[in-house]
Each structure stands twice: as structure tokens, then as C-alpha cells.
Amino acid sequence: MTEVDYAKGLEGVIAAESEICQIDGAKGKLYYRGYPIEDLAQYSSFEETAYLLLYEKLPSAQELEDFTIRMRQSRGLQPPIRDMISHFPAAGSPMELLQSVISYLSGSVEHRIQHSATCNCRQTLHQISQMATVLATYQRFKEGKSYLEPRMDLSQGANFLYLLKGQEPSPEEGRIFDTCLLLHAEHGFNASTFTARIVASTYSTCYSCISAAIGALAGFLHGGANERVMNMVDEIGGKENIDPWLDKALEQHRKVMGMGHRVYKTKDPRAIVMERMLKELSQQKGDLQLYEFLKKIEENFRARMEKKGKRVYPNVDFFSGAVYTLLGIPRYLFTPIFAAARSAGWLAHILEQRKDNRLFRPRALFVGPEPRPYLPVEKRSGG
Ligand SMILES: CC(C)(COP(=O)(O)OP(=O)(O)OC[C@H]1O[C@@H](n2cnc3c(N)ncnc32)[C@H](O)[C@@H]1OP(=O)(O)O)[C@@H](O)C(=O)NCCC(=O)NCCS
Known part of the structure; x- marks a missing residue:
């Protein structure tokens, strides 16, 4: 290899x-x-x-x-x-x-x-x-x-x-x-x-x-994005803070949680269903605040990214945390x-x-030291 x-x-x-x-x-x-x-x-x-x-x-x-x-x-x-x-x-x-x-x-x-x-x-x-x-x-x-x-x-x-x-x-x-x-x-x-x-x-x-x-x-690199979306919502606080918060986050090269995906380079199809369910649930509960807040973050974030020529869309976790929150589930x-x-x-x-099994056994690209002789402890320098 x-x-x-x-x-x-x-x-x-x-x-x-x-x-x-x-x-x-x-x-x-x-x-x-x-x-x-x-x-x-x-x-x-x-x-x-x-x-x-x-x-x-x-x-x-x-x-x-x-x-x-x-x-x-x-x-x-x-x-x-x-x-x-x-x-x-x-x-x-x-x-x-x-x-x-x-x-x-x-x-x-x-x-x-x-x-x-x-x-x-x-x-x-x-x-x-x-x-x-x-x-x-x-x-x-x-x-x-x-x-x-x-x-x-x-x-x-x-x-x-x-x-x-x-x-x-x-x-x-x-x-x-x-x-x-x-x-x-x-x-x-x-x-x-x-x-x-x-x-x-x-x-x-x-x-x-x-x-x-x-x-x-x-x-946290795999699970937990929806929890972090809700933490981000708390951190932003009010609608009036969305723009300054996004500017600062992007300036600091922070990732906006729930946005972007390794595989989907357009809207995550699960996010489309999840967004619809969030809207439906919010309407049933007569409380559209969280839904509208998230939509505003999405809109303003995407506009900033598009200005830089980048298209980044919400993933499923952008909306799922809000659905769970409205259902009374703790983060x-x-x-x-x-x-x-x-x-x-x-x-x-x-x-x-x-x-149709085959035991997984990849190899590593060895980048360690060349073979070398073992030295008894009294002959080793340093300490
Ligand atoms: C999932 C993730 C790691 C994919 O990143 P990626 O593979 O670099 O995605 P892309 O190649 O499409 O990104 C294009 C550009 O948009 C930027 N970008 C992507 N998602 C971003 C986000 N959420 N916030 C800010 N910038 C983002 C990337 O840094 C990249 O910028 P560059 O061209 O200067 O390198 C990233 O979108 C992310 O960290 N999202 C937030 C965490 C999250 O929601 N994870 C759950 C995934 S299900």
C-alpha cells in the first residue's frame, strides 16, 4: 500500500x-x-x-x-x-x-x-x-x-x-x-x-x-447537534441579536449549529419534513416564536454565506431540537x-x-521511528 x-x-x-x-x-x-x-x-x-x-x-x-x-x-x-x-x-x-x-x-x-x-x-x-x-x-x-x-x-x-x-x-x-x-x-x-x-x-x-x-x-462530533442548536438559540437571546451574533460567529470561524452537512449539499430532506412538523406543532400549541426565530437565523445565515458564494442549508438537527422542546423533552x-x-x-x-462477512482489518500508514536498538536504562541519555 x-x-x-x-x-x-x-x-x-x-x-x-x-x-x-x-x-x-x-x-x-x-x-x-x-x-x-x-x-x-x-x-x-x-x-x-x-x-x-x-x-x-x-x-x-x-x-x-x-x-x-x-x-x-x-x-x-x-x-x-x-x-x-x-x-x-x-x-x-x-x-x-x-x-x-x-x-x-x-x-x-x-x-x-x-x-x-x-x-x-x-x-x-x-x-x-x-x-x-x-x-x-x-x-x-x-x-x-x-x-x-x-x-x-x-x-x-x-x-x-x-x-x-x-x-x-x-x-x-x-x-x-x-x-x-x-x-x-x-x-x-x-x-x-x-x-x-x-x-x-x-x-x-x-x-x-x-x-x-x-x-x-x-x-460530540457525531451526536448532539440539535442540543447545541438549542444552546445557540439561548445564547443569541432575542431576534434583534441574530445579526450581530452571526457576524461575530462567522468572524471567529465558529460553525452555526444545525447548518451544513458532510453529505447533503442541498437541503437535508429530513430537515424539510422536520421543519414542516415544527411549524405544525407550533401552530397547534399557538406558539410560533421558536419556529420564527429559527427561520430568521436560517435566512440571515444563508444570506451571509451566499454573499461569500457558499450554499449552506439546514440539516435535520436544525429543527429537531425545537420539536423536542415543544414536546417537553429535556435537552x-x-x-x-x-x-x-x-x-x-x-x-x-x-x-x-x-x-456476507469479512473481518474489518485496515492498516495504518506507519510514520513512526525507523527500527532502532533497545538501550538499557543506564545507557539512555536525558532524563
Ligand atoms: C457538518 C459540517 C462539519 C460540514 O462541513 P463541511 O464538510 O466543511 O461542509 P461544506 O464543504 O459544504 O462547507 C462549505 C463552506 O461552508 C462553511 N460552513 C459549513 N457549515 C457551516 C456552518 N454550520 N457554519 C459556518 N460555516 C459553515 C464551511 O466551513 C466551508 O467553508 P470554507 O469553504 O471556507 O471551508 C459543518 O456544516 C458543521 O460543522 N455544521 C454544524 C454542526 C452540525 O450541525 N452538525 C450536524 C450535522 S448532521
């Missing part, structure tokens, strides 16, 4: 074949197994989309019903997991809690089969189902509330909001949050998905793969929610990796 083959951060390197997600960054298109994200957002649910990702096709009515029942039956948390949540150190993050719960789940006897190389992680749907319950329960315990049993009659999104607040959300709120989960369910070879596939390539368990992927998502749950949604995509990639 020569230096020419080296691509820092594996940028542009094709590391595997995949049938799961297609992204056309130039045209702003995203497809899960061939289905446009706009259609899935409009007509599908998180559970049906999870089925599509895991089983490679849209389900029949019977298949959807069976799958939904299995997913929903897995939502409840066993007492040891509830104890783990209530005893989790206050300084620990909910991402670390999720990793711990996933590791704990690997010990359940009926799932030991998952340790085989030919395992079918489709059996481990509780990973997808329970992550949302874990997060809602974490928040409930934080507020001094007791454990609430999940509901079988609610969608994944609506059930999460129900558990979080102890009150059934409106059908619109439930649908909007369920669609948020669907929009985050999959996005190709990002760092966390690649991590899941690397671990899967060693034939480690689904649990180790998911736990490792959560770890990758916990880093520190934004990235864990992302993990709970993305677990569907991670499992699909783990299955795909195992179907």
Missing part, C-alpha cells in the same frame, strides 16, 4: 456493500431500502420502518401486526433494569446508562443464542423497544416519579411521550414524535453505524455491537433519543454485515 491510498478518517473510502440506505447528497434525496424518506415520513410508522430495515421489505398487514405486538411486548423493563436506572450515578450520562442496559440485556438466558455467528438479531427487538422506555423511566425517576408500565395501544413515539409525562399525548404529538424517530432510524455509513459493523464483523454479539455504536454516537435526552431511533438501523447493518 502506498501513501496515495491513505484517506484520513476513511473519507471517500468504500468500506462495504450495503442495500439499506441510499443518500444522494447532491440532489438531497434519502431512501431506506429504495423508499423515499418523504413517503415513509408521510405514510409509515417507526415500527413499520424498523420492519423494513430489518426484513428488507415492507410488511404485509399480518406481518406488521405480529411485529408490532412483539415490539410492544418488549417495551416493559424488568425490576433489575429499573433498579439499574434508579441507582445509576447522577454524574453518568443517559448514553452510558443505555450502554449499561444493553449490556445487561445480553445476559438474559433466552437470548444467549445471539452469541453464535449465525445469530438472528431480529430476535433482539427489545433493544429497540426498551431503549425508549429506559430513557423515559430515567427522566421519571429524576423527577421523583415512579415506574410507569408502557402501553400496548400506542405507537413507539406516542408511548415514549406517554411514559415521559404520564399523560397520553395528542394524536398529532404522538405522530410527530414517531415520525422524528423514523427520520433518525438510518443514515448509511456514519461513525456509529460503521462502529456497529466493525464489531459485528468479529462475530461479537448484537449487544456488544449496539453498545459500541452508542459509544460512538456519544461523542440531555436528545442524543439518547437519537440512539434509540438509530438502533433500528444499527441492527439492520449488523445483520447485513453478518450475511
Whole structure:
């Protein structure tokens, strides 16, 4: 291998074949197994989309019903997991809690089969189902509330909001949050998905793969942009501060959060759906302040960038934090929610990796010292 083959951060390197997600960054298109994200957002649910990702096709009515029942039956948390949540150190993050719960789940006897190389992680749907319950329960315990049993009659999104607040959300709120989960369910070879596939390539368990992927998502270069968008909104304060704030930020070469994307060079298609949902939710709540504030930031930022001949558009996270905020979700749950949604995509990639596996084993371009003799400590100079 020569230096020419080296691509820092594996940028542009094709590391595997995949049938799961297609992204056309130039045209702003995203497809899960061939289905446009706009259609899935409009007509599908998180559970049906999870089925599509895991089983490679849209389900029949019977298949959807069976799958939904299995997913929903897995939502409840066993007492040891509830104890783990209530005893989790206050300084620990909910991402670390999720990793711990996933590791704990690997010990359940009926799932030991998952340790085989030919395992079918489709059996481990509780990973997808329970992550949302874990997060809602974490928040409930934080507020001094007791454990609430999940509901079988609610969608994944609506059930999460129900558990979080102890009150059934409106059908619109439930649908909007369920669609948020669907929009985050999959996005190709990002760092966390690649991590899941690397671990899967060693034939480690689904649990180790998911736990490792959560770890990758916990880093701020991958997850957390929507939380930082909301922090930015706070920092700007009022509409009258937007222009001076943007001028100063750009002068200091600061990135405006929620703007721009490595892959999309036009508007992120998920951002279009998310913006529409934010407007809808804001109208329902009779409070358009946050929506209008974000639109003003977008407009003024894009005008500045266009003056420099650069086109930079909002990504999905520019609007998602505001949607979550209007739904009453605290900021520190934004990235864990992302993990709970993305677990569907991670499992699909783990299955795909195992179907035609090759252990990942890249090489490093060695730039260290030439071979040299070992010197006993008394002969080494300096100190
Ligand atoms: C995601 C990100 C790293 C992509 O950056 P990138 O690969 O450099 O994107 P582009 O090549 O399209 O950028 C074109 C130019 O616009 C600038 N730009 C891109 N996004 C910007 C942002 N959010 N704020 C200010 N300037 C930005 C780039 O620095 C680049 O300027 P240059 O030509 O002087 O180098 C960047 O947009 C970013 O940090 N965004 C904010 C964080 C965020 O929302 N992340 C979540 C992504 S889902």
C-alpha cells in the first residue's frame, strides 16, 4: 500500500456493500431500502420502518401486526433494569446508562443464542423497544416519579411521550414524535453505524455491537447537534441579536449549529419534513416564536454565506431540537433519543454485515521511528 491510498478518517473510502440506505447528497434525496424518506415520513410508522430495515421489505398487514405486538411486548423493563436506572450515578450520562442496559440485556438466558455467528438479531427487538422506555423511566425517576408500565395501544413515539409525562399525548404529538424517530432510524455509513459493523464483523454479539455504536454516537462530533442548536438559540437571546451574533460567529470561524452537512449539499430532506412538523406543532400549541426565530437565523445565515458564494442549508438537527422542546423533552435526552431511533438501523447493518462477512482489518500508514536498538536504562541519555 502506498501513501496515495491513505484517506484520513476513511473519507471517500468504500468500506462495504450495503442495500439499506441510499443518500444522494447532491440532489438531497434519502431512501431506506429504495423508499423515499418523504413517503415513509408521510405514510409509515417507526415500527413499520424498523420492519423494513430489518426484513428488507415492507410488511404485509399480518406481518406488521405480529411485529408490532412483539415490539410492544418488549417495551416493559424488568425490576433489575429499573433498579439499574434508579441507582445509576447522577454524574453518568443517559448514553452510558443505555450502554449499561444493553449490556445487561445480553445476559438474559433466552437470548444467549445471539452469541453464535449465525445469530438472528431480529430476535433482539427489545433493544429497540426498551431503549425508549429506559430513557423515559430515567427522566421519571429524576423527577421523583415512579415506574410507569408502557402501553400496548400506542405507537413507539406516542408511548415514549406517554411514559415521559404520564399523560397520553395528542394524536398529532404522538405522530410527530414517531415520525422524528423514523427520520433518525438510518443514515448509511456514519461513525456509529460503521462502529456497529466493525464489531459485528468479529462475530461479537448484537449487544456488544449496539453498545459500541452508542459509544460512538456519544461523542460530540457525531451526536448532539440539535442540543447545541438549542444552546445557540439561548445564547443569541432575542431576534434583534441574530445579526450581530452571526457576524461575530462567522468572524471567529465558529460553525452555526444545525447548518451544513458532510453529505447533503442541498437541503437535508429530513430537515424539510422536520421543519414542516415544527411549524405544525407550533401552530397547534399557538406558539410560533421558536419556529420564527429559527427561520430568521436560517435566512440571515444563508444570506451571509451566499454573499461569500457558499450554499449552506439546514440539516435535520436544525429543527429537531425545537420539536423536542415543544414536546417537553429535556435537552440531555436528545442524543439518547437519537440512539434509540438509530438502533433500528444499527441492527439492520449488523445483520447485513453478518450475511456476507469479512473481518474489518485496515492498516495504518506507519510514520513512526525507523527500527532502532533497545538501550538499557543506564545507557539512555536525558532524563
Ligand atoms: C457538518 C459540517 C462539519 C460540514 O462541513 P463541511 O464538510 O466543511 O461542509 P461544506 O464543504 O459544504 O462547507 C462549505 C463552506 O461552508 C462553511 N460552513 C459549513 N457549515 C457551516 C456552518 N454550520 N457554519 C459556518 N460555516 C459553515 C464551511 O466551513 C466551508 O467553508 P470554507 O469553504 O471556507 O471551508 C459543518 O456544516 C458543521 O460543522 N455544521 C454544524 C454542526 C452540525 O450541525 N452538525 C450536524 C450535522 S448532521
